[in-house]
Amino acid sequence: MYMLLYALFNVVLILFIVFFFLRTQKDMPKNWKEFVIEFKMQAGGTQALIEDTFLRYKNKVDLIQRPNKIAVMTGGNRGIGVYTLEKLLKCSMTVMLGVRNPEASRKSIEKALGTELTKDKVFYEKCDTGDMKSVREFAKKVQEKFSAIHLLINNAGVMFTPYNLTADGFESQMAINHMGHFLLTHLLMPQLIAGSNDNDGKNVRIVNVSSCVHKKCDINYDDFDCQKFYYPADAYNKSKLAQVLFTKHLQVLLSQSGLKIQTNSLHPGVVDTELFANSSTDYIPWFRTLLFKTPEEGSRTVIYASISPKIEGKGGVYLSNCTIMPPNSLANDPQECKKLFDHCCKLLNIENFGSLN
Ligand SMILES: NC(=O)c1ccc[n+]([C@@H]2O[C@H](COP(=O)([O-])OP(=O)(O)OC[C@H]3O[C@@H](n4cnc5c(N)ncnc54)[C@H](OP(=O)(O)O)[C@@H]3O)[C@@H](O)[C@H]2O)c1
Incomplete structure (x- = not known):
């Protein structure tokens, strides 16, 4: 039944791709390589939509009280991040957000969540995850404010953006989605370690918000x-794979160090947010309203990875629909995970990641 539905969806999908590419401003794949990438990614998205439909009932997470605990999250001013923030606040956590525009973010969050929930509980600091200087400055601000942190959510992201090299010389989707978060995690490790000594016996958590499309590529x-x-979709997929490989190797280092810190990656679902502004679905918003998860639903797996006792001690796993799921097979090869990790350390001039190795 599942296979039949999947096959049917794929046929419809090819027709959709052709139709939408003809109707939208989005560039057509220009050659066979680009078409294969586009098809694989659309097929992965379709498969994820079907999975979301069948597994929607699993998207449940108890909002356990975590008073006096500190969370740091990138993004959070819109999309899935707003609802993640709301749930963290309902768990009585204090949250430091790393956002591109702190004042505009404060206004939009207070409008969305109200001041009663956010007052003295949310702090805003500038952080552009695509700019390593900005990430360093943000990490410094966090360190000045909090000596210990108990949760780090690497959430900020962009998708399918035009080609751009950042000031640091990285492809921009890889920079924003992965490299900035890699650096931030490294810089905040002393505070995460401090948090692990002060976390009621629970593991401190590092959550990397990846995507199901990480399965549709490798790293070149x-x-x-x-x-x-x-090709924009290829670069996005690669940045999301990098997050999963990073998570896996970081967990190896954390376990070897005997620290009470765990790290997990996840797919939040196919969620109706502005992330799709550069995608062909922007042409048909009703398609997203009808079939995609809402941002609130999208936040559930993020919160599950952040606080659920059900995965306590299960660091390194990849989650989707509040369930442990198999990642890209590359993530099961420790050498591949280490290779990506070492490559990023080299690019960022990190000699000893978080003083762990
Ligand atoms: N929506 C989905 O279906 C889906 C599926 C799989 C994975 N994800 C992942 O979920 C995460 C959240 O996505 P979303 O759907 O909530 O997207 P969204 O609504 O577009 O929100 C993206 C967030 O990232 C922030 N951001 C973008 N570039 C940034 C930068 N350079 N520095 C700092 N912050 C930046 C945005 O802030 P600004 O307002 O400043 O731009 C915003 O807060 C992303 O990592 C995405 O890849 C989403």
């Missing part, structure tokens, strides 16, 4: 910055 170390070949 010969062209990490996509200077030779760039």
